[in-house]
Amino acid sequence: DGGITQSPKYLFRKEGQNVTLSCEQNLNHDAMYWYRQDPGQGLRLIYYSQIVNDFQKGDIAEGYSVSREKKESFPLTVTSAQKNPTAFYLCASSMARANTEAFFGQGTRLTVV
């Protein structure tokens, strides 16, 4: 059963704490992405990685960090430097070619309490 899995589905964080969101795919995709979605808004790119051990900042990378040690995994850490972290976070993966479908996970809803 191939796909892309995000965990957890819901996450609560106290102010000042770092938290890590998991994203795993078994589609053998080279490229992986993290997006942030705020209520009623579109998808904004946080970070992306097109190959293992390499990643690039997207439009809103400040306050976030990522790693890509394995092809299957692309965890996102929301640091205490992110001033407004409450949002819906979506992970996606695709083949490295530019004109191919991106597959999305089911998302993680992060709430700062």
Added chain:
Amino acid sequence: GENVEQHPSTLSVQEGDSAVIKCTYSDSASNYFPWYKQELGKGPQLIIDIRSNVGEKKDQRIAVTLNKTAKHFSLHITETQPEDSAVYFCAGNAGNMLTFGGGTRLMVKP
């Protein structure tokens, strides 16, 4: 970089009517234009896509048209049903990644 604009931001139609969502893009190098449907609390799912070597593509009640000269593409849903209610996103590719439009919330009234 690529800029994708999507209109309208909300669309309400009566069941059985047609719905049209329009997008424009800025980067003439873009050659792949997918459309995603996002249901509440879930991740977006691809419903149809079109590549720049064709002008129109249809899949049952859903069709997409592309005008490369004008740099715009549209999603057409015919005979809408309540289960079509969702948020729809268009996207264009440039620089080897997708740039998304702002989304359209479609509401189909029974």
